[in-house]
Amino acid sequence: MMEPKYQNLVEYFRAQMRKDPDMASAVAAIRTLLEFLKRDKGETILGLRESLKWATDCLTGEDSSVAVSSGGELFLRFISLTSLEHQDLSRCKKVMEERGELFLEKISMSRTKVAKLCHTFIKDGAKILTHSYSRVVLRVLEKAAAEKKRFSVYVTESQPDSAGRQMAEALRKLNVPVTVVLDAAVGYVLEKVDLVIVGAEGVVESGGIINKIGTYQMAVCSKAHNKPFYVVAESFKFVRLYPLNQQDVPDKFKYKADTLKTVQNLSEEHPMIDYTPPSLITLLFTDLGVLTPSAVSDELIKLYL
């Protein structure tokens, strides 16, 4: 009975992703949830909430990144954070839909806000190291290039999906000198660079981040070389996890969604993400401002409570 609903949901999500490849998967998920809310024919608010939760779970099953689940939860909290005392259900729904549109508007501006904050930290003549393909980092570097700053970038290849090459292509289009390095060459190249900027798939309660595998290594090496390690992330990526070490990250985030569904023995699969503890991060640039890792918990308490 759920099948057609599920199919519609997933189709819409995929369509959104295809329409705008530059959009974060979490934003596409939130758009899908908003559409789902509009189409939902539930009778009670509690039922509405339950079905939204179910929809978020489905989407997490489709794309297992941390941002989708955190974005979904924040969306749900944001729309319910208003007084839903109206008698009429349709009026409540309308209020929730308006809040949903507001939320979407806010987060679509978030990348611009982050770029505005971060580009000032890139000085003229800087050499930057980044990891894998991150659209937020790309936007930051675009803004810095637009401000007529001269800088060069080293990108790691980021196996197993060679996403780094995609990043290098995009940077070449901006006329930024870029070099692709092996993942194993991070320690070798670090003495030449001035700063390291990476994106994040999720920002956890301790102030650490969850990102593509290889980020932790880069953070440890930059700490050893005393180079600043900056993270750029939008605020909907803040998630209520608290991993103590690499093992403590839940399996549902570590592997791709299809792997989780098909493979029996996960210990043979290679994880796609790793956890970087807050002690290795210098600053986080978010649309809520420039934060130190210990301030993330403060912001999370404000967002979630």
Next chain:
Amino acid sequence: TDVIIESSVGYFTEGPERKDDIVKAKQEGKELTKEEKQRLRKEKKQQKKSKEKKDDKPSRDSEKEKKPASAASPAPQTPTQPPAQKAPSAAPAPVPVPASETPSAADKPAKSKAELKAERRARQEAERASKGKKGDVGPQAAPGKPKAPPSELQPVVKRLPEHVQVDNPEVLKKLAKKLERQQTPEYNAATKIPLRSDYGYKVSLFSHLHQYSRKAPLTQQLGIPSTVIHPAIVRLGLQYSQGIVAGSNARSVALLHAFKQVIRDYTTPPNEELSRDLVNRLKPYISFLNQCRPLSASMGNAIKYIKKEISNIPSQCKEEEAKRKLLNCIDCYINEKIVLAAKAIAKYSIEKISDGDVILVYGCSSLVNHILCEAFEKNRKFRVIVVDSRPRLEGREALRRLVQKGINCTYVLISAVSYILPEVSKVFLGAHALLANGYVMSRVGTSQIALVAKAFNVPVLVCCETYKFCERVQTDSFVSNELDDPDDLIVTRTGTTQLEHWQEVPSLGLLNLVYDVTPPDFVDLVITDLGMIPCTSVPVVLRVKNVDQ
């Protein structure tokens, strides 16, 4: 009724004349009008002030006897000199003033007025000078602080709590006076709260703290019958000082139960309001308990809560109803902040315990034991390593509780911690208090375990309820701590007592510390009833709690 009248009379006066007036007024059945009450309060304040001045003068005399009269200039010139000397340095201010007064010591009664004038002028100059150069006073005041009385002459410097100024005789005298004043009704020597004296040689780094002997509990010095202190509180004080009730949660709960008994036995005296009188009744009890064993942070927060609840009782509330309300409040507090909090913390902690874990615990924390027992009931497969240390050997109690549940345990002493740590996957620690700068105050030895665990990259989790969060800031274990009975260190496991006559060796000191502070860099996670937070977010929780209240 005679007893009740007398008990309320004791409040107002020190001199016999006023007492007669008031006894007369009360026995006539008239209630004191508002103006009379205000007048009485004013007079009481004035009498206090004059008494303090009298006390200060002899104390300052004794102080200047110790100091050499270096800047001794002839008496008539001296009143003008100190103000001039004030301008350059405010901190050595107390030294020139008493030094200049030494020549006038001979004809004190005649010079008393001039002296007082000079003192007052000197004080004003000091205040003006210190207000002008606030920055200068700070570093200069710091070396001068232990010598000078902290309150009068240096208003810029914040007053230190008296329990960390044990080596300053001024402060001890003030404390004795305060205890005298706190006795409510009968003021004969047998019923006042005695000032407990220190025992044995104190190591110089900790000479600013009290060190009591367990063989001389305060209760031996109380007269019988002790009508000032409620018997439940006397019993509690004895239990604290002998170590029968130990552990931060146990002490708070025992305190709250004793206060419940006090409230049940309390009757409002006539012409008094419950909200104000009860709070004043509790003050001597709290000083008494503080003398038996210094109050813990959790006890301090509990007392603050009770005082707030009592003072919020509306005046038109009848006594029975008010008492019932208070008893209810206390029960709620215990239930919410301790019992339910433990359940919430256990729920969060179980998520962090996975199958195959090897968990290290230190000493006996009621909360950590509760968590481990709960996790074991939820069928998590783990084993525990209990680390223990002399002289308290509290780990044995924890070991007993865990083994009774059927948990697989290992027992080591703290000296073997670096040997056993490579096997450990997580460390669970309890806390006595969490300070506002993120430091964890806990049983001595905790910071050592956290340090070694950090060196081995083992995650350290601290479990603490929010009622133990305190607004204090501390960065080391010296400034505020508790010294236990040094005689506890004498006997070793084999029963040898080579240190038995340690007091006779002049260069030997025994140190038995109770608490230490762990910096937040060594702690990975704090589990509270509000959820899992990093150690640096403690001030956020305090802020949220203050907003709630």
